[in-house]
Amino acid sequence: MSExxxxxxxxxxxxxLHDLHVRLGARMVPFAGYDMPxxxxxxxxxxxxxxxxxxxxxxxxxxxxxxxxxxxxxTTARALEALVPADIVxxxxxxxxxxxxxxxxxxxxxxLMVTRSxxxxxxxxxxxxxxxxxxxxxxxxxxxHLPANVKLMRAEHRALIALQGPKAAEVLARxxxxxxxxxxxxxxxxxxxxxxxxxxxxxxxxxxxxxxxxKANKVASLAETLLREPEVKPIGLGARDSLRLEAGLCLYxxxxxxxxxPIEAGLTWSIQKRRRTEGGFPGDARIKEELANGPSRVRVxxxxxxxxxxxxxxxxxxxxxSVIGAITSGGFGPTVGGPIAMGYVSxxxxxxxxxxxxxxxxxxxxxxxxAMPFAPHRYHKG
Amino acid sequence: xxTRYTKDHEWVSLDGDVAxxxxxxxxxxxxxxxxxxxxxxxxxxxxxxxxxxVVESVKAASEVYAPLSGEVVEVNPALEGAxxxxxxxxxxxxxxxxxxxxNRGDADELMDEAAYKEFLATLA
Numbered sequence: 144m145s146e147x148x149x150x151x152x153x154x155x156x157x158x159x160l161h162d163l164h165v166r167l168g169a170r171m172v173p174f175a176g177y178d179m180p181x182x183x184x185x186x187x188x189x190x191x192x193x194x195x196x197x198x199x200x201x202x203x204x205x206x207x208x209x210x211x212x213x214x215x216x217x218t219t220a221r222a223l224e225a226l227v228p229a230d231i232v233x234x235x236x237x238x239x240x241x242x243x244x245x246x247x248x249x250x251x252x253x254x255l256m257v258t259r260s261x262x263x264x265x266x267x268x269x270x271x272x273x274x275x276x277x278x279x280x281x282x283x284x285x286x287x288h289l290p291a292n293v294k295l296m297r298a299e300h301r302a303l304i305a306l307q308g309p310k311a312a313e314v315l316a317r318x319x320x321x322x323x324x325x326x327x328x329x330x331x332x333x334x335x336x337x338x339x340x341x342x343x344x345x346x347x348x349x350x351x352x353x354x355x356x357x358k359a360n361k362v363a364s365l366a367e368t369l370l371r372e373p374e375v376k377p378i379g380l381g382a383r384d385s386l387r388l389e390a391g392l393c394l395y396x397x398x399x400x401x402x403x404x405p406i407e408a409g410l411t412w413s414i415q416k417r418r419r420t421e422g423g424f425p426g427d428a429r430i431k432e433e434l435a436n437g438p439s440r441v442r443v444x445x446x447x448x449x450x451x452x453x454x455x456x457x458x459x460x461x462x463x464x465s466v467i468g469a470i471t472s473g474g475f476g477p478t479v480g481g482p483i484a485m486g487y488v489s490x491x492x493x494x495x496x497x498x499x500x501x502x503x504x505x506x507x508x509x510x511x512x513x514a515m516p517f518a519p520h521r522y523h524k525g
Numbered sequence: 526x527x528t529r530y531t532k533d534h535e536w537v538s539l540d541g542d543v544a545x546x547x548x549x550x551x552x553x554x555x556x557x558x559x560x561x562x563x564x565x566x567x568x569x570x571x572x573x574x575x576x577x578x579v580v581e582s583v584k585a586a587s588e589v590y591a592p593l594s595g596e597v598v599e600v601n602p603a604l605e606g607a608x609x610x611x612x613x614x615x616x617x618x619x620x621x622x623x624x625x626x627x628n629r630g631d632a633d634e635l636m637d638e639a640a641y642k643e644f645l646a647t648l649a
Contacts, residue, residue: 187583188558381557381584450561450605452581475560475583482561504563504579 158204159302159359160366167377175275177205180379187381191477194348194386195518198308199378200369207278208301208356209271211285213293216259216266222293223257223269226285228405228424230415231269237261239328239343241413243405244273244281249426249433250401251408252284253277254393258330258343270330270341272303272354274395302362307352307386309521310374315353318368322353327522336368344523347383349390349516351523388483389476391444391515397455398442398471398485406433407487409442409515440468441493444515445484447501447508452482458502459488459510467492470501478518485515528616529632530641535592536616542629545620546592548580551645553615556582559608564600564622571597571624573631578621580611593631595624 155178164171169180180202182190193199213219220231229242238259244252258270273281286295306315316323318336322344325331330343338361346352357365369375384394393399399408404426411434418424419434447453457470473484484501492499497512529537534552538545553559563579571577571591578589600622603610611619626632636644 181584182557186557188560191583385583450608451563452561452586454586475581477583 156205158202159362160202160204160304163363163366164202164377169377169379172380174380175205177275179205180377182379182381183377185376187379187385188477190376190378190382191385193376194308194350194378194382195478196309197374197376198306198310198314198352198372199348199382200366200375201305201307201378201383202302202366203305203354204302204359204362205275206303207271207273207275207281208298208303209273209282210296210298211269211271211289211293212296213267213290218290219267219269219293222289224418224424226288226425227255227257228414228418228427228430229257230417231257231259233415233417234259236263236266237330239330239345243399243410243413244284245405245425245430246401247425248401249404249406249429251395251399251403251405252401253281254395254399254410255281256343256345261329261331270298270356272356276396298356300359301356302359303354303356304362304366304369305346305348305352305354306369306375307346307348307350307378308374309351311350311352312523314369314372314374317372325353325523327351327524336365338365340365347390347392348386349392349518349520349522350386351521384472385474385477388472388474388485389478389516389518390520391485391517393442394472403442403487404430404433404438406430407438407440407442437490440487440489442471442485443488443493444513444517445470445473445486445499445501445510446479446513446517447482447484447503447510449508450481451503451508453484453501453503453508453510457484457486459486460500460502460507461492462498462500464500467499476517483513483517484510488512528638529592529635530638530644531590531592531635532644533590533592535589537592537632537635538620539629539632542626543598544593544595544624544626544632546577546622546624547620548589548611548615549641550615553612553619556580556587556611558583559611562604562608562611562621564604565597567597567600569597571595581608589621591624592635593624593626594628595626597622598625599623 468488470486561581577591
């Protein structure tokens, strides 16, 4: 049997929960420069299903947390709007928004979450959460483009955990009663089990849940408190990947990168109307053109026939044999109960139901373009 | 009839010149939940060290190498509908294929159980 080929040689960073992962029997692997749990004792399938059925606790402390601070909201928001296509000026108090750092060609440098504090006294500050593998480039890029009166402050003393699943709200309410009243993509500071935290009702699994930012020296205590709840189990990066794939969510470096635009990636929803009209972000000319005339290729969901998964890099062909794209994420969807994938195909082949051929180990595997998400989103409404 | 092992974590059980081949319990633990096994066609000739099958977990695809040279004479029909059999009984009901060996004597070069256990100890 071939061995997995993780051959990172640089010393790995650890999160403040590293000791806890090891104690919980995690299998640790290198990921984005960190030694991270890919799974715990129960395995990826069980962890995935547990998150869909109850509540899973994820360590996402490797992600980059930072604050942009300026004299007032308008100034800070405009500084960020020069780098991203989302409407940040009109982001409400206590609201979070998904967006992308773009290059001059409209390609995606990283995707990120932007949060405006619920406290008007903190106006002028925006919290950013960026991908672990991109954070150093992101910070350099942002700092190089900020006006003199807006600063980037890295929040390296903060950890981040996610509690995800249909029981997440019920569990968290035992330790933070106010959390239950938060709407989807709302953000607030509050105590959880007596610990100062910053919460957002969001996540990357397609389930209801929260991301909880907390000081690094308090996160182990908070995680252990949540893990003592009978509904909660620790979940590794393996299930995080299968959950987000079923939810149709992009993984940076795979489904989106510097060669893909938000329009190609199906992220048009994340560009609010004012920005589509006004532009004023990197690559705006291309993005306006793609909005008007359609991109040449688009990200689609794919369901292979049978049980064989088709992995990242698999060539996608039309039924006439012409190459129309490639898979960017693919694997087995435990909730779907079969193989699923996403990838880019030329626009003419992107309609739901279009039959395509996947070249898996030199053999043709029939598949169909499918609507995403593969497993329905169950975000909190209300 | 004795069971032999490879450093690639395959096991081989000999019955005359026919070898039943699978992956070891250690291998299935390392892989995690098996969701698909691609088996060779019956009649295919495989060469020792060459790719003979592919086993896919939720996370990744791994190649299974032929532990010995020979012709595939049977594949495990249970794995198509129930790939998790590999996790449940890797060294029993989760067998992959039967090979009619080119040279039965080749099996003697593989590790016996004691040697394989010693080898596993070096990986821990």
